[in-house]
Amino acid sequence: MRTTWKILGAAVALVVVVLVGVAIAVSTVDVNTLIGPVKDRVKAATGRDLTIHGGARLALSLEPRLVLDDVTLSNAPWAAGKDMITAKQLELQIALLPLLSRRFELVELKLVQPTIALETDAQGRRNWDMATAGPAAPGAAASTPALPPGLAAGNVGISDGVVTFRDGASGGVTEIKVTRLTVRARSADSPVAAEFRGSVNDIPVAVEGTLGPVADLLAKRWPYPVSLQGEIAGQKTAISAKVKAVDQQYALDDLAIKLGTNALTGAFAVTTGSARPQVVFDLTGPALALDALPVPVTVSAAPASDAKAATAAKPAHAYLIPDTPVEFAPLRLVDARGRCDAPCERLLYASRQARTMQGKEQDRIVRVLLVPEGAAPAPALLAEHPGLVVVQAGAAARGALPGGTDAIYVIDPLGNLVLRYDADPDIKGISKDLTRLLKASGIG
Numbered sequence: 001m002r003t004t005w006k007i008l009g010a011a012v013a014l015v016v017v018v019l020v021g022v023a024i025a026v027s028t029v030d031v032n033t034l035i036g037p038v039k040d041r042v043k044a045a046t047g048r049d050l051t052i053h054g055g056a057r058l059a060l061s062l063e064p065r066l067v068l069d070d071v072t073l074s075n076a077p078w079a080a081g082k083d084m085i086t087a088k089q090l091e092l093q094i095a096l097l098p099l100l101s102r103r104f105e106l107v108e109l110k111l112v113q114p115t116i117a118l119e120t121d122a123q124g125r126r127n128w129d130m131a132t133a134g135p136a137a138p139g140a141a142a143s144t145p146a147l148p149p150g151l152a153a154g155n156v157g158i159s160d161g162v163v164t165f166r167d168g169a170s171g172g173v174t175e176i177k178v179t180r181l182t183v184r185a186r187s188a189d190s191p192v193a194a195e196f197r198g199s200v201n202d203i204p205v206a207v208e209g210t211l212g213p214v215a216d217l218l219a220k221r222w223p224y225p226v227s228l229q230g231e232i233a234g235q236k237t238a239i240s241a242k243v244k245a246v247d248q249q250y251a252l253d254d255l256a257i258k259l260g261t262n263a264l265t266g267a268f269a270v271t272t273g274s275a276r277p278q279v280v281f282d283l284t285g286p287a288l289a290l291d292a293l294p295v296p297v298t299v300s301a302a303p304a305s306d307a308k309a310a311t312a313a314k315p316a317h318a319y320l321i322p323d324t325p326v327e328f329a330p331l332r333l334v335d336a337r338g339r340c341d342a343p344c345e346r347l348l349y350a351s352r353q354a355r356t357m358q359g360k361e362q363d364r365i366v367r368v369l370l371v372p373e374g375a376a377p378a379p380a381l382l383a384e385h386p387g388l389v390v391v392q393a394g395a396a397a398r399g400a401l402p403g404g405t406d407a408i409y410v411i412d413p414l415g416n417l418v419l420r421y422d423a424d425p426d427i428k429g430i431s432k433d434l435t436r437l438l439k440a441s442g443i444g
Contacts (some may be wrong), residue, residue, distance in 0.1 A: 035052050035055075035068075038050065038052075038068075039051075045130070046073075046130040047130055048073050048074045048075075048084070049073070049074040050073055051073075051074075052068045052071055052090075053069070053070035053072070054068070054070035054071075055069060056068050056069075064093070065091050065092060065093050066092040066094055067089055067090075067091050067092075068089065068091075070087075070088065070089075071085075071086070071089070071090040072085065072086045072087075073086075075117070075127055076125070076127040076129075078121055078127075079117075079121075079127045080119060080166070083117075084116065084118075084127055084128070085111075085114055086114065086115050087112060087113060087114035087115075087161075088112050088113040088114075089111075089112035090109070090110070090111060090112075091109070091110040091112065092108070092109055093107045093108035093110070093155075094107065107155060108157065109155065110156070110157040110158070110159065111161060112159055113160045113161060114161040114162075115161065115162050115164075116161065116162070116163040117164050117166075118164065118165045118166070119164075119165065119167075120166070120167055120168045120169070120272065120273070121168035122168045123168075123273075124168075124247075124248050124272070124273035125168075155183070155184050155185065157180075157182045157183070158180070158181040159179070159180055159181075160178070160179065161177075161178040161181075162176070162177055163175075163176040163178060167272060167277070169274050170274075170276060174201060175200075175202075176198060176199070176200050177199045179197040179198045180196070180197040181195070181196050181197075181198070182194065182195045183211075183214075185213065185214060188213060188214050188215040189213045189215050190213055191210050191212065191213060192210065192211040192213065192214060193208075193209075193210060194209060194210070194211050194228070195207075195208040196208070203232065204232070204233060204234065205230070205231075206230045206231050206232075207228040207230030207231070207232070207237065207239075208228065208229065209227045209229055210225075210227050211224070211226055211227075212225045212226070220245070222242075222244040222245070222246070223242030223243060223254075224243045224244070225240075225242055226239070226240065226241050226242075227240040235259055235260035236259075236260065237258065237259050237260075238256075238257070238258045239256070239258075240255075240256045240257075241253065241255040241256070241257075248271055248272045248273040249269060249270070249271045250270050250271075250272075251269040252269070253267050254267075255268055255283075264284065265283070265284050266281065266282045266283035266284050267281065267282050267283075268283070269281070343406040343423040343424075344369075344405075345381070346423065346424065347406070347407070347421075347423065347425070348367075348381075348384075348385055348388070350408065350425045350427050350430060351367050351430070352367065352385055353427045353431075354427050354431040354434055355367060355434070357427075357431040357434075358431070358434055358435065358438065361438050365438075366387075366389060367385070368389045368390075368391055369389070369390050370391055370393045370397075370398055370405065371391070371392055372392065372398070373392045373394055375392065377390060402420070403420045406422075407422055407423065408420065408425060410433070410434070419437075
């Protein structure tokens with residue numbers, strides 16, 4: 001027992017000695033003299049000017065921090081704003097033991113209440129592409145410390161910040177509110193643990209997971225692995241992909257995404273730099289519930305007088321699919337082409353086969369595919385289904401279907417709903433039902 005107390009006492013004494021030594025070492029250093037070397041290093045590495053308006057102070061503890069107040073990082077010369085980054089504070093966590101020899105080794109960087117303005121111009125230039133300031137002046141290496149290992153490892157944090165991205169070609173702006181962002185790794189070549197809490201264009205996002213090494217990202221060694229789990233818009237979410245960013249194209253290969261009831265795998269790519277981003281995708285999944293996607297949809301309200309007239313002219317049950325106009329605005333923001341092998345393809349196949357099995361009576365059956373406003377099936381899909389009639393319907397119209405959109409509906413020429421089949425139908429069963437209907441029907 002006495003040995004245990006001796007060990008504990010020695011440990012406490014050692015900690016006290018270290019703290020006293022650190023305090024003595026730091027008390028003889030004017031931390032404001034560090035500002036010049038830090039600014040020089042940032043300038044050499046980025047070609048940008050780091051300005052510290054509020055001075056510097058050292059907060060002593062077991063995790064000492066150098067706090068720089070009112071910090072700005074200048075923008076690209078062509079950018080809209082003067083500064084790319086402004087922050088209330090820049091906190092630099094310093095390794096404790098090196099302070100005994102008055103050496104400042106950084107472990108972690110944290111931005112407090114930053115505003116980060118990212119943008120591209122019409123030519124596709126990006127303001128986050130940094131240009132070095134050229135070769136260092138003779139003797140600069142002796143007075144300017146090397147990049148700290150902790151920062152190179154990706155130990156970065158952001159709290160209570162705002163990040164905006166403006167696309168110079170389209171003029172579109174995306175706003176990201178950051179409640180908390182942390183990125184940590186043991187070394188530059190180690191996987192990164194990441195966490196994000198905030199929102200993207202007012203859609204709440206809370207995810208965490210692992211990313212590839214920071215060294216791979218900085219060296220642009222693609223593909224770069226990403227695996228995240230959490231919630232988006234209140235729905236359970238899991239995303240994994242291999243990311244590529246070449247020129248102005250951002251691609252997600254080996255993509256696997258789950259969002260609520262949706263589950264998709266495949267590939268997705270976006271090419272920026274033009275007035276409308278180009279989107280290409282090839283996705284496969286057992287389910288795709290459009291209503292569960294966190295995409296804002298603006299419903300166009302009819303004038304009151306028109307609405308009253310429509311109500312008087314048509315009873316609520318007059319049509320199976322209401323004609324309420326819906327503006328599906330997000331689909332107008334991009335040029336998209338791709339393939340989604342969701343339940344719709346299985347349903348199209350089943351309906352085609354069941355119709356073909358009617359022989360000479362098949363011309364009495366017209367197949368109709370409902371798609372969102374502004375959307376169009378891929379040409380390859382239409383080639384597989386000759387005679388298919390494609391009708392664009394608003395979200396409200398599709399939502400009014402009694403069994404949802406993942407189904408086959410049989411409707412007679414008078415607009416009456418006769419039969420409905422779920423997402424995994426029996427083709428022979430549908431064919432037999434159609435044969436009976438066509439034999440009994442005298443109106444179509």
